[in-house]
Amino acid sequence: MARIVMKFGGTSMAGIERIRSVAARVKREVAAGNQVAVVVSAMAGETDRLVGFCREASSLYDPKEYDVVVSAGEQITSGLLAIALQAAGVPARSWLGWQLAISTSDAHASARIQDIDMAALEASLAAGEVAVIPGFQGVDEHGRVTTLGRGGSDTSAVAMAAAMKADRCDIYTDVDGVYTTDPRIVPRARKLKKVTYEEMLELASVGAKVLQTRSVGLAMKEGVRVQVLSSFTGEDAPMADTLPGTMIVGEDEFWEEIDDMESQLITGIAHDKNEAKITLVAVPDKPGAVAAIFAPLAQANINVDMIIQNIAHAAGSTDVTFTVPAADLARSIEVLNQGREAIGFAELVHDTRVAKISVVGVGMRSHAGVASTMFTTLGERGINIQAISTSEIKVSVLIEEDYTELAVRVLHTAYGLDAEDVAA
Amino acid sequence: MARIVMKFGGTSMAGIERIRSVAARVKREVAAGNQVAVVVSAMAGETDRLVGFCREASSLYDPKEYDVVVSAGEQITSGLLAIALQAAGVPARSWLGWQLAISTSDAHASARIQDIDMAALEASLAAGEVAVIPGFQGVDEHGRVTTLGRGGSDTSAVAMAAAMKADRCDIYTDVDGVYTTDPRIVPRARKLKKVTYEEMLELASVGAKVLQTRSVGLAMKEGVRVQVLSSFTGEDAPMADTLPGTMIVGEDEFWEEIDDMESQLITGIAHDKNEAKITLVAVPDKPGAVAAIFAPLAQANINVDMIIQNIAHAAGSTDVTFTVPAADLARSIEVLNQGREAIGFAELVHDTRVAKISVVGVGMRSHAGVASTMFTTLGERGINIQAISTSEIKVSVLIEEDYTELAVRVLHTAYGLDAEDVAA
Numbered sequence: 001m002a003r004i005v006m007k008f009g010g011t012s013m014a015g016i017e018r019i020r021s022v023a024a025r026v027k028r029e030v031a032a033g034n035q036v037a038v039v040v041s042a043m044a045g046e047t048d049r050l051v052g053f054c055r056e057a058s059s060l061y062d063p064k065e066y067d068v069v070v071s072a073g074e075q076i077t078s079g080l081l082a083i084a085l086q087a088a089g090v091p092a093r094s095w096l097g098w099q100l101a102i103s104t105s106d107a108h109a110s111a112r113i114q115d116i117d118m119a120a121l122e123a124s125l126a127a128g129e130v131a132v133i134p135g136f137q138g139v140d141e142h143g144r145v146t147t148l149g150r151g152g153s154d155t156s157a158v159a160m161a162a163a164m165k166a167d168r169c170d171i172y173t174d175v176d177g178v179y180t181t182d183p184r185i186v187p188r189a190r191k192l193k194k195v196t197y198e199e200m201l202e203l204a205s206v207g208a209k210v211l212q213t214r215s216v217g218l219a220m221k222e223g224v225r226v227q228v229l230s231s232f233t234g235e236d237a238p239m240a241d242t243l244p245g246t247m248i249v250g251e252d253e254f255w256e257e258i259d260d261m262e263s264q265l266i267t268g269i270a271h272d273k274n275e276a277k278i279t280l281v282a283v284p285d286k287p288g289a290v291a292a293i294f295a296p297l298a299q300a301n302i303n304v305d306m307i308i309q310n311i312a313h314a315a316g317s318t319d320v321t322f323t324v325p326a327a328d329l330a331r332s333i334e335v336l337n338q339g340r341e342a343i344g345f346a347e348l349v350h351d352t353r354v355a356k357i358s359v360v361g362v363g364m365r366s367h368a369g370v371a372s373t374m375f376t377t378l379g380e381r382g383i384n385i386q387a388i389s390t391s392e393i394k395v396s397v398l399i400e401e402d403y404t405e406l407a408v409r410v411l412h413t414a415y416g417l418d419a420e421d422v423a424a
Numbered sequence: 425m426a427r428i429v430m431k432f433g434g435t436s437m438a439g440i441e442r443i444r445s446v447a448a449r450v451k452r453e454v455a456a457g458n459q460v461a462v463v464v465s466a467m468a469g470e471t472d473r474l475v476g477f478c479r480e481a482s483s484l485y486d487p488k489e490y491d492v493v494v495s496a497g498e499q500i501t502s503g504l505l506a507i508a509l510q511a512a513g514v515p516a517r518s519w520l521g522w523q524l525a526i527s528t529s530d531a532h533a534s535a536r537i538q539d540i541d542m543a544a545l546e547a548s549l550a551a552g553e554v555a556v557i558p559g560f561q562g563v564d565e566h567g568r569v570t571t572l573g574r575g576g577s578d579t580s581a582v583a584m585a586a587a588m589k590a591d592r593c594d595i596y597t598d599v600d601g602v603y604t605t606d607p608r609i610v611p612r613a614r615k616l617k618k619v620t621y622e623e624m625l626e627l628a629s630v631g632a633k634v635l636q637t638r639s640v641g642l643a644m645k646e647g648v649r650v651q652v653l654s655s656f657t658g659e660d661a662p663m664a665d666t667l668p669g670t671m672i673v674g675e676d677e678f679w680e681e682i683d684d685m686e687s688q689l690i691t692g693i694a695h696d697k698n699e700a701k702i703t704l705v706a707v708p709d710k711p712g713a714v715a716a717i718f719a720p721l722a723q724a725n726i727n728v729d730m731i732i733q734n735i736a737h738a739a740g741s742t743d744v745t746f747t748v749p750a751a752d753l754a755r756s757i758e759v760l761n762q763g764r765e766a767i768g769f770a771e772l773v774h775d776t777r778v779a780k781i782s783v784v785g786v787g788m789r790s791h792a793g794v795a796s797t798m799f800t801t802l803g804e805r806g807i808n809i810q811a812i813s814t815s816e817i818k819v820s821v822l823i824e825e826d827y828t829e830l831a832v833r834v835l836h837t838a839y840g841l842d843a844e845d846v847a848a
Contacts, residue, residue: 068503079492087482
């Protein structure tokens, strides 16, 4: 007997026919002798509808009441899945956030799960009932309904799996796993059997929008084995534990079945077109100058990513280049112009036509080797590198946006990631 | 300062524009120095949508999960009205059924309110907050969500008013009060200023579908003064306590301002086309024969209304005629045919083309006088009376359905109920 959390997203819950197909999938896990909790999203489009009502009622809506309104979407699907499971002969009941209870902070609309009371749930699971839990919602210490922020059902599922000490947290979504890169760009992209939490965080934050980033961080902290699978592979597909999804695991498990560590050098290539580049021209080349630039940006909660300080000009000044999220560009320019006197730059140049390409892999031993392959490969295609940054498991470069797809393709080949056969 | 419960139905909550108009109405009551609790229905159509989902998921749905699903409709509108009130500058918060708590029996989908915990609510009202309460929902002793049955929000409002010891329970609906009869049949029907609980029960159960019958019974038991008013008389209408709605009150208050009791003989004329007539021909005229007919019908939960036993035939047998709800006719015939041998009737004749016309009034002193006027008036128009029944405050006759409107019109005139001028 294993304990399994299954999570189904909005497209899997969109209408009774799909909910019935989810019930059939859950039934197979139960028939295999497993204890199962299911975490559900609202029907596709429903949360947008409810958020729309709140915004229409007041642009400055009270987040406490917003949470009352939007949490109704998952309440509805949890009741409906319980009905569909019972109709399929599977004992089941819904557990609303306040019923379990799932205790959260009182940061309404972006609450964090603090504790899940397992007493009642354990008794129900022991009695052979499937627990159906609305994702995204909880209750705070004042007894008010909270929600976790958009996409929060992934986090609900991982937190549930941690509280249940589940053997696996299966996230059913509309993609069938995590790939070496975006398959729309590289048809020869391979689905990964395993990926580490750290790699997933890098891949997720740079475009592979499979899981809410926060849920991956929580899975890493709690050591929850997360599996990403498709909920659209037909009802006669094999059971989840033999389905070819992607397991997200810790490093120990990642290396378990891999004999030749060298072959695992790079796990995937990510890309991100949502960055903007800012260059401050002729900043005084003196101590404290850089702090004068980045302190006010940090205060404004603007997340600066890549930073390059060019070699000094003869005149005792230098150019400083860095990237910010494109959505924060206007605000960044405002903040920097306000501080222009303190910083002392001559000119501000910005560019949103850039892309960040990242090579990710826990097997990366020598950044130098990986980076060298990267520069050579891109150089051969005439792709100019505007900035570089590295972390333990990643080398990123900033390039002109138009070259994004080309860069991803040639790097995918260069690091030996291409599948031998293109999937049918 | 008065304490007021205001209840708004589904059409009043259908969309944010209407919810804003409800907020404006609530604001005027608050501005007048009143403490206010508002009970809301789901948006028009929403409960049907949610019930439809449950039925589609399984025709034998679990009522516990049905309650989880359908209670979401009122949860949504309660949060939205709280937001709209805050936007209008009125402090407000929503209180879900489990938050107050509104304790009910565990008869899911048709639960009865047992108790309302007023501690937290009293503190909130004292602090000047408007309480927004989703109608129709509660929580049982097992901590599961319950609902009160369709139309249950009226009952929620009356129960809330009783718990708050409210001075008035204002039910805003899409009609502007209770009339002497159906204004679609009699344009000269008058809106009643006051009606007693008992009269309202008779008028409601026979066609004047203004309030859920159960809520009237509860108001009578708890002595809650209920006012029926329209929510569609424009935002600049005077405040509720001067609005020309209908007050539903006890008999003492009913008579307070009425000098000439004789003039109040009859309050209204009701009609009901949803009855069916059954005649059993040649039933043995002996003790126990009638019990053999009605005991099995009672066991099958079929509500028999009017009963006439004709004078005995020479052969020692008699005909027995009675009415049942038209919806129960097929089931009634089945039950009676199963008991045919025990009852011993020769033939079963049925007719759904009948209507019950009722003359209602607490001022009715002499049934004989009222009935005599009724028979004379109908006889003059050639309308044949098929059955008669009476209660303390009502005389009902069964007639051919085609004569319904004519009978209502001539009786309305005969009892002096016609308004002098037809309302514009």
